[in-house]
Amino acid sequence: RHLTSTVSHDYEFMSYMVNKAKSINKALDEAIPLCEPVVKIREAMRYTLLSGGKRVRPMLCLAACVLVGGQESTAMPAACAVEMIHASSLIQDDLPCMDDDSLRRGKPTNHKVYGEDIAVLTTDALIALAIKKLATSTSLGVPPEKVLLAVVEMAKAVGTEGLVAGQAADLAGEGMSLKEDVAGLEHLEFIHIHKTAALLEAATVTGAIMGGGSDGEIERLRRYARCIGLMFQVVDDVLDVTKSSHELGKTAGKDIIAGKLTYPKVMGVEKSREYAEELNREAQEHLQGFDSDKVAPLLSLADYIVNRQN
Numbered sequence: 001r002h003l004t005s006t007v008s009h010d011y012e013f014m015s016y017m018v019n020k021a022k023s024i025n026k027a028l029d030e031a032i033p034l035c036e037p038v039v040k041i042r043e044a045m046r047y048t049l050l051s052g053g054k055r056v057r058p059m060l061c062l063a064a065c066v067l068v069g070g071q072e073s074t075a076m077p078a079a080c081a082v083e084m085i086h087a088s089s090l091i092q093d094d095l096p097c098m099d100d101d102s103l104r105r106g107k108p109t110n111h112k113v114y115g116e117d118i119a120v121l122t123t124d125a126l127i128a129l130a131i132k133k134l135a136t137s138t139s140l141g142v143p144p145e146k147v148l149l150a151v152v153e154m155a156k157a158v159g160t161e162g163l164v165a166g167q168a169a170d171l172a173g174e175g176m177s178l179k180e181d182v183a184g185l186e187h188l189e190f191i192h193i194h195k196t197a198a199l200l201e202a203a204t205v206t207g208a209i210m211g212g213g214s215d216g217e218i219e220r221l222r223r224y225a226r227c228i229g230l231m232f233q234v235v236d237d238v239l240d241v242t243k244s245s246h247e248l249g250k251t252a253g254k255d256i257i258a259g260k261l262t263y264p265k266v267m268g269v270e271k272s273r274e275y276a277e278e279l280n281r282e283a284q285e286h287l288q289g290f291d292s293d294k295v296a297p298l299l300s301l302a303d304y305i306v307n308r309q310n
C-alpha cells in the first residue's frame, strides 16, 4: 500500500510539474515576440529561454505565491523574470571567457550559434526584460511597494550579493581541490550559496511577496529555499561524477579534470549524498505549520531536487 501511494503521489507531482512547465513556457514565449527592432537579439533570447530547462525556479515562485494565499497568475511575471535571469546567467557562464562550454541542455550554446557579441547583448537584454516584467506585476493588483521589495530581492540575487559574487569566487577558486579541507568547504559553500541558492531564494521570496505573504511566512520560505538551493548544487556535483558524458551532453568530469572544487571531491560521494538528504529534511522542517495540502508542491519539489537524475 505504501508503494502504491508513493507511486501515485510521484505521478501526481510529475503531472503537476508538466502542467506548470507548460503554462510557464507559454508565458515566456509570449514575453518575447520575434519582431523588429533587433530580431536577431530576440531570436537569441528565445533560443536559450525556450530550450527546455526544468523550470524549477519559476515553479518555486508560483508555488510560494499560492501557498501564502495568492493567485498563481499574480506571480507569473515574477516567475518569468527569474527564468530570464537564470537563462542570462547560463549564457554568460558558457562563454569562452568563463566555462567555455559548447553544449547546454544537449544543444549548442548561445555563443556557438549567435557569436559572442550577440550572446553578451542577449544577456543584457534578458536582465533588462526581467526587471521590466517584474515591474508589470503592479498591473495585476500587487501594491507598488511590494513590487519594489521584489525588485530589490531579485537585484540582490543577481549582483555582488548573489550570482556575480558566486561566479567571481568560483573563478578565483579554480585549482582549489584539497580533500576534507575546511577552507575548501567554506569556499565551496560560499560559491553555491551565491551562484545557485540566491536565485532559488529570490524565486521563492518574490512569489511569496506577490501572493501577499506575511513577514513570518516569507522568512520561513526563505530558509526553505536556502536549504534546497544548497542541496540543488550538492546533487548537481554528485550527478556530475556519476553520469556519463553522453547523458550529460558535455565533457564528462570536465570540472574534475579542470581542478574545480566539488562536494564529492571535498567529502566523497556517499557523504555528499547524506548531506543532500540532511538539507532536504531541514528544508521540509521550515515548512511545518503551513496548510498541509497547499504545502505539498514545495515539499515534493524538494524531494524531486534531491532525487533528480538530470
Ligand code: GRG
Pocket: 052, 053, 054, 055, 056, 085, 086, 088, 089, 090, 092, 093, 098, 105, 123, 127, 158, 163, 164, 167, 195, 196, 232, 233, 236, 310
Ligand atoms: C548575467 C545574471 C548574470 C549573472 C552573471 C555568469 C554568472 C554571473 C553566474 C553563473 C551562475 C550559474 C551558471 C550558476 C549555475 C546554476 C545552476 C545550478 C544551473 C543549472 O540549473 P538547472 O539544473 O538548469 O535548473 P535547467 O537547464 O534545468 O534550467
